Amino acid sequence: MWNEEMRSKLQLYFIMGSTNCKQDPEKVLLDAIDGGITMFQFREKGEGALTGTEKINLAQKLQHLCKEHAIPFIVNDDIELALALNADGVHIGQDDEDASTVRKKLGEGKIVGVSAHALMEVKKAIADGADYIGAGPIYPTRTKADAEPVKGTSLIEEVRKTGIRIPIVGIGGINEGNASAVIDAGADGVSVITAISLAADVFERSSALKKAVAGISE
Numbered sequence: 001m002w003n004e005e006m007r008s009k010l011q012l013y014f015i016m017g018s019t020n021c022k023q024d025p026e027k028v029l030l031d032a033i034d035g036g037i038t039m040f041q042f043r044e045k046g047e048g049a050l051t052g053t054e055k056i057n058l059a060q061k062l063q064h065l066c067k068e069h070a071i072p073f074i075v076n077d078d079i080e081l082a083l084a085l086n087a088d089g090v091h092i093g094q095d096d097e098d099a100s101t102v103r104k105k106l107g108e109g110k111i112v113g114v115s116a117h118a119l120m121e122v123k124k125a126i127a128d129g130a131d132y133i134g135a136g137p138i139y140p141t142r143t144k145a146d147a148e149p150v151k152g153t154s155l156i157e158e159v160r161k162t163g164i165r166i167p168i169v170g171i172g173g174i175n176e177g178n179a180s181a182v183i184d185a186g187a188d189g190v191s192v193i194t195a196i197s198l199a200a201d202v203f204e205r206s207s208a209l210k211k212a213v214a215g216i217s218e
């Protein structure tokens with residue numbers, strides 16, 4: 001789905017799991033939704049991450065909030081969970097299952113996002129049927145211990161220079177101060193974890209990020 005609908009869903013893509021929050025994840029998500037996020041990814045990862053029934057229960061609660069507010073609910077990595085919950089899609093990286101396999105498992109109507117760090121990976125993701133690319137890390141991040149080296153906006157610029165139109169979202173260390181540079185480079189949106197999840201005022205920070213992004217792409 002490479003259309004304006006996909007591009008607008010990517011505008012402010014919030015990613016979160018319980019390990020990214022100091023407050024109740026449901027409250028964080030609700031405040032972020034009120035602040036204007038356009039898509040949500042459930043990413044239950046890292047030290048102390050929930051597993052089994054606890055993970056499923058939290059996913060269901062967050063999915064319910066997304067449904068109530070018409071926000072697409074994407075699952076990170078866990079294809080079985082996405083299928084069990086009938087999620088709107090999945091996000092996979094270079095170390096995860098192949099996008100073409102995931103596409104077959106999920107079906108045509110679902111969103112498949114793929115992380116890419118180089119032009120070749122973008123081209124492969126396109127051939128495999130990806131709906132969007134997560135490009136990064138753009139800026140230094142402390143949220144993902146095994147992140148690839150920081151890329152700045154160079155990959156996004158390179159992809160756009162070749163004329164490739166796939167929807168792209170930048171990721172890694174993005175906040176309201178640097179989000180506009182990511183959009184200027186050719187991304188359709190920004191994805192953030194801690195700039196929203198650890199904000200003292202989640203509503204205020206997500207509203208400010210939305211303004212920083214929407215002020216440019218609208």
Ligand SMILES: Cc1ncc(COP(=O)(O)OP(=O)(O)O)c(N)n1
Pocket residue numbers: 013015041043045076077091092093094095096113114115133134135144169171191
């Ligand atoms: C939108 C978006 N872009 C990139 C990623 C990173 O995915 P991956 O490289 O598979 O790393 P993990 O998130 O699984 O640790 C993402 N999750 N979302």
Ligand SMILES: Cc1ncsc1CCOP(=O)(O)O
Pocket residue numbers: 136137140141142143144147171172173174191192193194195
């Ligand atoms: C999941 C992921 N993939 C590349 S960087 C990153 C972490 C982004 O988190 P933050 O927005 O807190 O830097």
Ligand SMILES: [Mg+2]
Pocket residue numbers: 076077091092093096
């Ligand atoms: Mg992954």
